[in-house]
């Protein structure tokens with residue numbers, strides 16, 4: 666399917682989704698977010714796809730929500746349409762692993778979009794920020810909640826109140842990103858991580874994603890029980906038998922998602 670604001674490529678079980686509004690540093694407008702939700706849903710439904718990589722350009726993952734689209738809107742427009750609400754819910758409902766490969770600016774909604782992915786790999790030129798305060802507003806796609814959980818209150822408050830950017834090294838040091846690589850190696854690293862994930866049992870990757878996500882939503886004791894029950898339930902799968910047999914037979918496991 667052809668998109669106006671995205672380039673999508675599926676190869677070797679990995680869907681690569683590239684945000685493509687270079688004229689606006691990939692600012693997120695309604696068209697882009699709607700198309701992104703469509704593309705992610707298509708990747709989820711496509712049996713060939715086992716992992717998804719979301720990226721932008723070398724200069725910008727995304728420089729935020731599109732200020733030009735929002736500037737003249739009223740409270741009635743925003744609240745009445747639940748602006749970006751439906752699209753973000755659709756992004757978050759995806760059960761396949763999604764890696765954000767971030768180079769350049771990931772600001773405002775761009776930083777929030779990266780944080781909605783399952784993990785972030787960034788290039789050494791990445792810059793993260795929640796600069797909405799400079800526009801007389803605040804984060805609206807999860808920044809105040811997710812960034813705080815990633816980097817702690819002090820750093821999150823600093824970024825939200827001053828609008829300062831965090832460079833790649835600080836992002837790695839603070840736990841915002843899982844890996845930091847030279848810009849030239851970003852896509853190789855992200856695709857190699859995606860291919861590694863694509864080799865696993867999809868039943869186990871779905872369970873792992875649900876279990877980690879649950880840690881944000883529940884108490885420790887409930888989360889531990891949820892994890893243990895998921896662990897127990899994976900013993901109903903052929904992939905568990907195959908994985909453990911392969912270990913003992915000293916060979917690579919051949920998972921069949923059953």
Ligand code: CO8
Pocket residue numbers: 688689690692693728729730731732733748749750770772773774775796797800803804805806
């Ligand atoms: N929206 C619209 N257009 C943008 C945006 C944006 N967020 N960012 C950049 N652009 C456009 C510029 O206007 C410019 O276009 P033009 O040439 O037509 O003027 C083009 O992209 C290139 O940008 P610059 O010339 O500014 O490039 P620089 O390299 O000089 O600067 C920066 C790069 C620092 C990234 C700068 O563009 C910038 O500060 N951008 C805005 C960053 C920002 O404030 N982001 C937060 C936006 S608000 C937000 O994200 C809210 C999210 C929550 C929504 C919740 C809904 C419920």
